[in-house]
Every structure is written in C-alpha cells, then in structure tokens.
Amino acid sequence: MATKSAVISLALLSTGSLWWMTYAPERRGLTHHQQHHGARELVSPLETPEPEDPAEVQLGRRLFAEKRLSGGQTVSCQSCHDLQAGGVDHLVRSVGDHGALGNINAPTVYNAYLNSSLFWDGRAETLEEQAGAPITNPKEMNAGWSMVLARLNADASYHSAFQKVYGTPPSREGVVAALAAYERTLITLDSPFDRYLRGHRQAISAEALRGYEKFRSYGCISCHQGANVGGNMYQKFGVMGDYFQDRGHVTSVDWGRFNVTHKEEDRYVFRVPSLRNVARTAPYFHDGSATNLPTAIRVMAHYQLGRHLSQVEVNELAAFLNSLTGVARP
Numbered sequence: 001m002a003t004k005s006a007v008i009s010l011a012l013l014s015t016g017s018l019w020w021m022t023y024a025p026e027r028r029g030l031t032h033h034q035q036h037h038g039a040r041e042l043v044s045p046l047e048t049p050e051p052e053d054p055a056e057v058q059l060g061r062r063l064f065a066e067k068r069l070s071g072g073q074t075v076s077c078q079s080c081h082d083l084q085a086g087g088v089d090h091l092v093r094s095v096g097d098h099g100a101l102g103n104i105n106a107p108t109v110y111n112a113y114l115n116s117s118l119f120w121d122g123r124a125e126t127l128e129e130q131a132g133a134p135i136t137n138p139k140e141m142n143a144g145w146s147m148v149l150a151r152l153n154a155d156a157s158y159h160s161a162f163q164k165v166y167g168t169p170p171s172r173e174g175v176v177a178a179l180a181a182y183e184r185t186l187i188t189l190d191s192p193f194d195r196y197l198r199g200h201r202q203a204i205s206a207e208a209l210r211g212y213e214k215f216r217s218y219g220c221i222s223c224h225q226g227a228n229v230g231g232n233m234y235q236k237f238g239v240m241g242d243y244f245q246d247r248g249h250v251t252s253v254d255w256g257r258f259n260v261t262h263k264e265e266d267r268y269v270f271r272v273p274s275l276r277n278v279a280r281t282a283p284y285f286h287d288g289s290a291t292n293l294p295t296a297i298r299v300m301a302h303y304q305l306g307r308h309l310s311q312v313e314v315n316e317l318a319a320f321l322n323s324l325t326g327v328a329r330p
C-alpha cells in the first residue's frame with residue numbers, strides 16, 4: 001500500500017493532477033457529486049452531517065468531559081482534546097492520568113470522523129474502535145473497563161441516560177457508541193476556504209489564493225486532499241529526504257504504520273493528517289517537532305517535495321492554511 005501510495009504521489013508530481021481524476025475517488029473523500037462530474041477541485045467543502053440522536057450526543061458530550069473515565073479521575077478526553085483550543089492540548093506530547101507523559105502529539109478531534117482511519121498510524125478503523133483505546137492506555141486515561149463501568153453504574157443519572165439511549169445499563173459498547181456519536185458532531189463548517197469553494201471568490205485574500213495555487217501546483221494536494229484536506233491516505237514522512245536521520249533519536253513511535261502492519265515498506269509511513277483548522281493545532285507532526293506553521297510548511301516542502309521555499313511562498317501557503325479554519329457547531 002505504502003509503495004503504491006508513494007508511486008501515486010510521484011506520478012502526480014511528474015504528470016500533473018489528471019492522473020488523480022480517475023484513481024479511486026471514494027478513497028479521496030470526494031462527494032458523489034464530484035465523482036460524477038469529474039472533480040475539478042481535489043478539496044471539497046465540509047457539509048452539515050446527518051443528524052445524530054440528540055440524547056445519544058448529549059450522553060457522549062458528558063462522557064467526553066468525564067474524568068471518571070480515567071483511573072485516577074484526573075483526566076478526560078477534553079483534557080487532551082480541548083474543544084475551546086482547536087481540539088488539541090498544544091503540547092509536544094500529551095500528559096495523561098497522574099501526569100504520565102505520552103509519546104506522541106495529540107491530533108485534533110474536530111472533523112476526525114471524516115478520516116479514513118484514526119491515529120497517526122491508522123490503527124483504528126472507526127471512531128467506536130478509537131474511543132475505547134485512550135481509556136485503557138496507561139499513558140492516557142489508565143483505567144480498566146470494569147472500574148469505569150462500576151463508576152458509571154453507581155451514578156443514577158448515567159444509569160438512566162444509558163437506559164434511555166441504549167435500553168441497557170452503562171456498558172462498554174454504549175460508552176464508545178456515545179463518544180463516537182458526539183464526535184460526529186464535532187465538525188467545523190463555513191471556513192473562508194469553503195466559502196471560496198462555494199463560489200464566494202472574495203472569501204479568501206489574494207495571498208491565500210496564491211497559496212492555494214502553490215498548494216496544488218507544488219503537489220501538497222497530492223497528499224492533503226478531499227473534504228478533510230488530508231486524512232484519507234498513508235504516506236511516508238520523508239519522501240525526498242531522510243527526515244528521521246536528520247532529526248535523530250529515532251524511536252519505535254517514528255515507525256508509524258510499520259507498527260501496525262510490520263511490513264518494511266510501511267516504516268515511517270503515517271496517515272496523512274487533515275489540514276483543516278491546522279492554524280489552531282500547533283505544535284505539528286507526530287513528534288510535535290514544528291512549533292509553528294511556517295516551520296511545518298518548510299519541513300513539508302523540503303522532505304516531501306524536495307523544494308526550498310522563499311519567505312513569500314511560505315507566507316502564501318500559511319495564508320491558505322489559515323483560510324481552512326472553520327467554525328465549530330454549537
């Protein structure tokens with residue numbers, strides 16, 4: 001898969017984006033409408049999702065902020081995915097229950113439901129599967145299911161909420177289903193760039209528009225594309241240069257998808273992150289090594305595209321990425 005993806009991106013870089021028009025449109029997060037009409041844009045605006053059951057969403061919202069889901073009752077999902085701060089913690093590595101230091105940077109939960117797989121290495125296929133993982137991860141919430149379910153069952157208000165939504169007392173399936181339903185409401189609509197895509201040509205600045213043109217012509221869009229401007233394929237970090245050797249101190253966390261598939265070709269391969277709201281989610285990369293957007297843009301241009309960018313080009317790309325900041329639904 002990784003080799004194939006690398007070939008694909010190189011094919012794009014050398015032959016232009018036409019090649020992509022025919023390749024697996026559903027994997028690129030394109031809407032049916034775009035597939036049908038032959039996509040002229042490889043990025044599409046975010047749509048209002050199908051409504052979820054309000055009672056289930058309400059339960060998920062409560063669980064998202066629930067510290068009783070952690071062993072020492074010290075952290076909730078919200079601790080590392082602060083919804084007022086772009087859905088991240090702004091730390092290089094997250095701090096879990098009782099101050100445990102994690103080993104990787106926390107991605108945002110906003111629009112995560114649109115990603116084709118979850119986690120930097122894509123090891124979870126669905127939000128339901130993902131949501132259970134931090135609860136038992138010793139470096140995150142460090143709890144056990146029996147402990148968590150005992151706490152929720154002992155709380156009459158949770159007991160009745162689970163009964164109402166699922167017809168059962170608090171259960172593992174119910175907890176992850178409610179969290180996932182809530183996460184499917186964490187979408188950011190109406191970014192300036194989405195307004196631009198919908199035909200409001202003045203919605204982004206001339207600088208941002210030049211940035212978008214470079215994002216396409218330089219080939220960033222070969223990896224960051226679809227409704228989430230990323231999140232729909234696996235790619236190597238270091239296509240045109242050895243990022244990890246240059247950075248040094250390589251650990252198993254840097255092996256990315258290799259940790260899931262154990263295939264050599266997947267070493268240093270990651271699920272491409274979404275660039276929506278990226279201006280709000282510093283620091284960047286799985287190792288949190290880039291403290292600001294201009295640095296991340298330069299690193300990407302160098303290691304993914306073999307390009308050295310001028311300050312003007314960096315500013316233009318940053319202006320484009322800034323136009324991807326949307327508004328969270330209330």
Ligand code: HEC
Pocket residue numbers: 064069075076077078079080081094095096097102104105106107108109112115117118119120121130131132134135139140141179183
């Ligand atoms: C201690 C900090 C911490 C807590 C608590 C935490 N997370 Fe995370 N979250 C992370 C980190 C770090 C990652 C990336 C891990 C990886 O990729 O290996 C992550 C990844 C995710 C992702 C994947 C996003 C993507 O695009 O791949 C989702 C969704 C998510 N968390 C939701 C939750 C939910 C729901 C909870 C509560 C049940 C939660 N998190 C609790 C730190 C945390």
Ligand code: HEC
Pocket residue numbers: 009215218219220221222223224235236237239270271272273274275278281283284285286287296297300301304305317
């Ligand atoms: C060959 C595929 C590829 C190309 C081309 C590419 N990227 Fe990336 N991008 C990735 C991958 C993979 C990551 C995740 C790297 C990591 O942290 O391990 C990433 C991460 C990023 C991030 C950090 C996101 C975050 O939340 O941490 C930014 C910003 C970014 N890319 C912007 C760009 C820009 C701008 C360009 C063009 C100059 C570009 N990328 C070209 C694959 C690519």
